Amino acid sequence: FHVGSGCTDPETFVQAISDARCVFDMGAELGFNMYLLDIG
Numbered sequence: 001f002h003v004g005s006g007c008t009d010p011e012t013f014v015q016a017i018s019d020a021r022c023v024f025d026m027g028a029e030l031g032f033n034m035y036l037l038d039i040g
Contacts, residue, residue: 013039 001016020037027034 001020003012003016007013017037017039024034024037
């Protein structure tokens, strides 16, 4: 998830990482081993 280069609110990153966790969990249920989250 790309929050934007001008993001100044840390909570935006918290929400994006939380959303990614949900996606990783769904992927795991489908048999995908997702282990890297690129936040850069």
